[in-house]
Amino acid sequence: MSASATTSASPAAEGDFTHRQIMTILGGLMMGMFLAALDQTIVATAIRTIADDLHGFSVQAWATTAFLITSTISTPLYGKLSDIYGRRRFFLAAIGIFVIGSALCGMAGDMYQLAAYRAVQGVGAGGLMSLALAIIGDIVPPRERAKYQGYFLAVFGSASVLGPVLGGLFAEADDLLGIAGWRYIFYINVPLGLLAMVVVARVLHLPHHRTDHRIDWPGALTLILGLVPLLTVAEQGRDWGWSSGRAILCYAIGAIGLVAFVFAERAYKDEALLPPRLFRIRTFGVGAASSFVVGMAMFGGLMMVPLYLQIVKGSSPMVAGLQMIPFVLGIMTGSIVFGQIIFRTGRYRFIPIVGSALMLIALFLFSLITADTPLPLTMGIMLLMGLGLGGNMQPMVTAVQNAVSPREIGTATSAVTFFRQMGGTLGTAVFLSVLFAAVPGKIRDAFGSAQADPEFQAALRDNPAQAQALQAGQSAEGLNDTSFINTLDDVIAHPFKVGFSESMSLVFLIAGIVMIVGLVVVLFLPELPLQNRSAAAARAAEAAEARAAAENS
Numbered sequence: 001m002s003a004s005a006t007t008s009a010s011p012a013a014e015g016d017f018t019h020r021q022i023m024t025i026l027g028g029l030m031m032g033m034f035l036a037a038l039d040q041t042i043v044a045t046a047i048r049t050i051a052d053d054l055h056g057f058s059v060q061a062w063a064t065t066a067f068l069i070t071s072t073i074s075t076p077l078y079g080k081l082s083d084i085y086g087r088r089r090f091f092l093a094a095i096g097i098f099v100i101g102s103a104l105c106g107m108a109g110d111m112y113q114l115a116a117y118r119a120v121q122g123v124g125a126g127g128l129m130s131l132a133l134a135i136i137g138d139i140v141p142p143r144e145r146a147k148y149q150g151y152f153l154a155v156f157g158s159a160s161v162l163g164p165v166l167g168g169l170f171a172e173a174d175d176l177l178g179i180a181g182w183r184y185i186f187y188i189n190v191p192l193g194l195l196a197m198v199v200v201a202r203v204l205h206l207p208h209h210r211t212d213h214r215i216d217w218p219g220a221l222t223l224i225l226g227l228v229p230l231l232t233v234a235e236q237g238r239d240w241g242w243s244s245g246r247a248i249l250c251y252a253i254g255a256i257g258l259v260a261f262v263f264a265e266r267a268y269k270d271e272a273l274l275p276p277r278l279f280r281i282r283t284f285g286v287g288a289a290s291s292f293v294v295g296m297a298m299f300g301g302l303m304m305v306p307l308y309l310q311i312v313k314g315s316s317p318m319v320a321g322l323q324m325i326p327f328v329l330g331i332m333t334g335s336i337v338f339g340q341i342i343f344r345t346g347r348y349r350f351i352p353i354v355g356s357a358l359m360l361i362a363l364f365l366f367s368l369i370t371a372d373t374p375l376p377l378t379m380g381i382m383l384l385m386g387l388g389l390g391g392n393m394q395p396m397v398t399a400v401q402n403a404v405s406p407r408e409i410g411t412a413t414s415a416v417t418f419f420r421q422m423g424g425t426l427g428t429a430v431f432l433s434v435l436f437a438a439v440p441g442k443i444r445d446a447f448g449s450a451q452a453d454p455e456f457q458a459a460l461r462d463n464p465a466q467a468q469a470l471q472a473g474q475s476a477e478g479l480n481d482t483s484f485i486n487t488l489d490d491v492i493a494h495p496f497k498v499g500f501s502e503s504m505s506l507v508f509l510i511a512g513i514v515m516i517v518g519l520v521v522v523l524f525l526p527e528l529p530l531q532n533r534s535a536a537a538a539r540a541a542e543a544a545e546a547r548a549a550a551e552n553s
Helices: 005-007 019-053 061-085 089-105 111-139 141-170 181-187 189-203 217-240 245-271 278-281 282-302 304-312 316-321 325-343 350-366 375-390 395-405 407-450 453-464 465-474 482-487 492-524 535-552
Strands: none
Touching: 019 111, 019 141, 019 181, 019 189, 019 316, 019 482, 061 089, 061 111, 061 316, 061 407, 089 111, 089 181, 089 189, 111 141, 111 375, 111 407, 141 181, 141 316, 141 325, 141 395, 181 189, 181 482, 217 245, 217 407, 245 278, 278 282, 282 395, 282 407, 282 465, 304 316, 304 375, 304 407, 316 325, 316 535, 325 350, 325 375, 325 395, 350 375, 350 453, 350 492, 375 395, 395 407, 395 535, 407 535, 453 492
């Protein structure tokens, strides 16, 4: 990158950025955010292959749990510390930690090592998404912010498609240049991350006036004490049993930690990790609650779609990723259209309402799909869901950033991201539990109904081995590996697909009910005038006024 490009990315006047400067910085931010978004989907596709190769299939969930815990807990820490010390150094640190964690993951010798290294990765990932959104809040006025933040959702959506494709490619390659193919799932982050660090280091130059504050270490420690056991039981509870001794112990420790966290935040007041005063701002309170509910519906509901495509429709992970393209197109279209509406009208309140309504409709339509629903119809519902997300996530972030002090952009943005991740974690745990609790009974019911079909009876007589495999697949233990369904005759496999589809419909219905709550919450969002200057410009103006007042006193 040339010196002129570097210079052009610095503000001409303190806090003021041109469109060209914004786009230059945006390129670096998108690279960092792409790393975090891609990692979640690419690993999920290949985790079974990884676990088999490392002889740790029974403990594979810990690799996901470790990443989830550290990324969720570190998110508010990045926001608060970046408000105090500046965004650039922490965004670079987040990328660096993520790259180191990725390299270590690629060298893991067993699943326990992989879980530990995924925890390192998560520490970096916690800052990539939230700090990128906070930096946009620093350099772009709220009225124009939505049209730029749409690029971030496009990155998120693209990673959702590319992740399964790349994950499938690497997982299916037994050997690449003498190295197991799945290890490249992590190694690919190293050159991408290093390139992102170079770009960010050269183009991201934000004015920052440090204000000395106490660091809320008690809040950070009690937050860890509260969230680690709760996130652990959310991920592991389905295997442990929700009322098991380990689960109850996690509930108790988590509750104690959260109560202690509340007292710590009240003691630190405005210097707290999550200042209680922010929750008295109506826009922030609505934004946090809405993000939690939308996170539940979005992550908990959408994770069913790839399962439907792979198990019911028989798509490979790569094909399923490509079949999710309508969802990505919906996000991109919704982000661009709704962003332009905010920019041209200066009004935002109705957009999250419309987005929530579209998500609600899409989830209820998903609950109606069956094993025999034509794929184009399912893809059309994906498009509708994407449009809803495009109108919900980023406009809500813009509303929250617009409502808080320009000195608390990082804290507020990270808080919204934090609540969305927490909602997603809870939604995933609850919906997976509902799915696997319902599947065995639904499959048995479908199998019983199919017994009256002469064609099904004939297929069973002609394929006794397949009939036995289908019988075994009706148990909860038989669901540990659903790959056997790909070896069955279409007629024999149909009851299994029907049972799985009906179970997923139940999950989508519950997600739709949750989204009703989200729609009601969004109705309380107030409409505030959108500011016409960026947070950096506002902070610079405040600093100038303070200096002038000091000189005149």
